[in-house]
Amino acid sequence: MRTLSEWLDHQQRIHPRGIDFSLERIAAVLKRLGIDRPRVPVITVGGTNGKGSVTALLEAVLGAAGWRVGLYSSPHLVRYEERIRIGGNEIDAARLVSVFERVEAARGDLALTYFEYGTAAALAAFAAAEAGVLVLEVGMGGRLDAVNAVDADVAVVVSISLDHCEYLGTTLEAIGREKAGIFRAGRPAIFGSGAMPASIASEAARIGARLERLGPDFSAQVGLHDWSWQRGAMRIDGLPPPGLAGRIQFDNAATALAALAAGGLLPPRAAIAQGLAGVRLAGRFERLAGPVDWIFDVAHNPASASVLAAALGEQPSRGRTLLVVGMLADKDVAGVGRAIAGALGPRDLACAASLPGERGLGAAALAAQLGPVLQRPLTTAASVEDGCAWAARTARTRDRVVVFGSFLTVGPAREWHRLYCAPR
Numbered sequence: 001m002r003t004l005s006e007w008l009d010h011q012q013r014i015h016p017r018g019i020d021f022s023l024e025r026i027a028a029v030l031k032r033l034g035i036d037r038p039r040v041p042v043i044t045v046g047g048t049n050g051k052g053s054v055t056a057l058l059e060a061v062l063g064a065a066g067w068r069v070g071l072y073s074s075p076h077l078v079r080y081e082e083r084i085r086i087g088g089n090e091i092d093a094a095r096l097v098s099v100f101e102r103v104e105a106a107r108g109d110l111a112l113t114y115f116e117y118g119t120a121a122a123l124a125a126f127a128a129a130e131a132g133v134l135v136l137e138v139g140m141g142g143r144l145d146a147v148n149a150v151d152a153d154v155a156v157v158v159s160i161s162l163d164h165c166e167y168l169g170t171t172l173e174a175i176g177r178e179k180a181g182i183f184r185a186g187r188p189a190i191f192g193s194g195a196m197p198a199s200i201a202s203e204a205a206r207i208g209a210r211l212e213r214l215g216p217d218f219s220a221q222v223g224l225h226d227w228s229w230q231r232g233a234m235r236i237d238g239l240p241p242p243g244l245a246g247r248i249q250f251d252n253a254a255t256a257l258a259a260l261a262a263g264g265l266l267p268p269r270a271a272i273a274q275g276l277a278g279v280r281l282a283g284r285f286e287r288l289a290g291p292v293d294w295i296f297d298v299a300h301n302p303a304s305a306s307v308l309a310a311a312l313g314e315q316p317s318r319g320r321t322l323l324v325v326g327m328l329a330d331k332d333v334a335g336v337g338r339a340i341a342g343a344l345g346p347r348d349l350a351c352a353a354s355l356p357g358e359r360g361l362g363a364a365a366l367a368a369q370l371g372p373v374l375q376r377p378l379t380t381a382a383s384v385e386d387g388c389a390w391a392a393r394t395a396r397t398r399d400r401v402v403v404f405g406s407f408l409t410v411g412p413a414r415e416w417h418r419l420y421c422a423p424r
Contacts, residue, residue: 021144046138047158057256061275065267070131077411143181154263161303183209188262192255220254246311293400305339319398323350326409337373353387
């Protein structure tokens with residue numbers, strides 16, 4: 001019998017390519033498993049940035065209302081089990097191994113990709129656990145993403161910006177067209193940002209989806225201590241701020257509530273307030289307070305780095321800011337640097353950390369690209385952990401350390417902090 005680690009290694013060897021967009025393989029396996037048409041409501045969440053926040057908000061609000069939510073998200077920070085949550089809890093390793101065995105028996109000679117395998121496992125786990133509503137986060141793109149093998153009752157595209165251009169296209173219009181592929185005829189399609197590519201509207205019209213967008217159709221009106229949500233004639237006042245940091249989270253919360261309302265799932269105000277206040281999401285402006293504050297954020301493209309910079313500005317440092325950055329080689333490093341540069345002062349410091357693997361960018365190359373943009377030299381570190389150690393040695397009381405650039409940066413950094421900085 002394979003262990004969980006052995007199963008994950010096995011899945012990475014089945015298909016010769018890590019990414020191979022197609023719905024045929026995953027659809028065939030889901031049909032063999034008898035789970036290709038879930039009997040419960042499905043909310044699918046796509047977009048470039050903000051997917052994780054919106055899925056977490058949906059899970060929190062629905063959970064507060066008593067729903068048994070099946071949440072599928074990716075990638076994970078530390079443990080694969082983070083990707084599959086049932087009733088607010090990560091799936092345990094033994095149950096996950098059992099589900100993998102079912103998927104393996106069903107796939108036969110079909111060569112699933114790693115993400116396809118995980119998607120089938122998540123849906124099988126939700127069916128077995130009798131989840132009452134499914135919240136599915138798109139991995140990449142939308143139209144040909146494995147998650148799109150299941151029809152969404154409500155489809156959400158949170159935002160569109162340039163990322164994964166080698167797969168999705170080099171313009172916002174092209175990327176928007178791919179993301180809008182999760183829309184379905186006659187069903188709600190929610191767009192959660194102010195700037196919307198024309199392709200979102202044109203694809204919604206072509207498919208026959210009922211498009212609603214932030215601003216014209218629903219909105220968040222933010223006050224000093226609370227906020228109001230409005231969708232047409234529907235209005236809810238006096239809501240607590242979302243438990244996720246940053247002004248952008250009000251828009252994300254408004255988007256989540258619009259999706260629930262459009263799908264006939266909006267709970268009473270008390271459950272909405274409880275869910276908003278209690279939502280948590282690791283690695284999204286996650287602040288661990290102390291004599292030196294540590295902030296972890298998976299921002300990895302210019303748009304998400306701009307959101308990070310704005311959040312840093314909303315919560316100014318009591319001392320210096322020390323950046324620890326690790327990025328993948330296929331990302332817009334200079335664009336990320338330009339986005340974050342405005343949040344830095346003349347005394348602030350930065351460290352470039354190497355990421356492992358074929359896609360990982362070495363510290364020297366990262367520093368060479370970021371240095372001119374940030375207008376300061378960067379310390380280099382052989383690993384994220386070494387970068388965190390540099391920050392811990394260098395930081396003084398009232399400083400803050402900001403670790404960002406990739407899930408592959410934040411995951412190891414959070415583990416390093418847990419081992420060496422967390423109170424014992």
